[in-house]
Amino acid sequence: MKLYEFLKSDAIHVNVDTDSKKNVFKILGNLFSPQDSLFSSKIIDKLNERERLGPTTIGKGVAIPHTKIDGLEQTKVIFLKLKNGVDFSASDNQKIDLIFSIVAPEDSESDHLLILSSISKFIRKTSNIDKLRKLKTATEIFLLFKKG
Numbered sequence: 615m616k617l618y619e620f621l622k623s624d625a626i627h628v629n630v631d632t633d634s635k636k637n638v639f640k641i642l643g644n645l646f647s648p649q650d651s652l653f654s655s656k657i658i659d660k661l662n663e664r665e666r667l668g669p670t671t672i673g674k675g676v677a678i679p680h681t682k683i684d685g686l687e688q689t690k691v692i693f694l695k696l697k698n699g700v701d702f703s704a705s706d707n708q709k710i711d712l713i714f715s716i717v718a719p720e721d722s723e724s725d726h727l728l729i730l731s732s733i734s735k736f737i738r739k740t741s742n743i744d745k746l747r748k749l750k751t752a753t754e755i756f757l758l759f760k761k762g
Contacts, residue, residue: 615732617759621691621714626752628695635665635702635710638694639679642715645692657683657717671704674743678733680716682726689718689725693755695746712737712746736762
């Protein structure tokens with residue numbers, strides 16, 4: 615599964631201005647559920663709950679906050695490129711500026727794992743991380759995801 619298959623260009627956000635992990639989760643909640651503030655709050659709570667189990671950072675300034683939500687019909691993925699890095703309590707002490715976030719239905723198994731695997735495979739290449747940091751637009755980033 616390639617990134618562009620589940621991460622559409624309108625789910626890519628660049629120059630996101632925020633100052634904390636807490637505010638990153640608020641932004642994600644609002645992006646995942648822009649019309650439903652109650653569902654948005656539920657997503658924010660579940661992301662925070664998952665983060666308390668252990669940081670979702672994977673090193674090199676990248677994090678993959680993810681959770682499962684009851685009432686969600688299909689898995690959704692959002693990519694954020696932050697204007698400035700924020701503290702996510704990463705084991706390498708690096709601030710996070712690249713975020714792939716996944717919310718999946720509560721009963722989802724395979725989609726969630728396939729997406730995590732695809733993201734991990736993509737960012738294992740340090741050159742992909744470097745390219746993400748240099749690209750300026752959602753379109754450019756989407757094209758990079760398409761190349762895989």
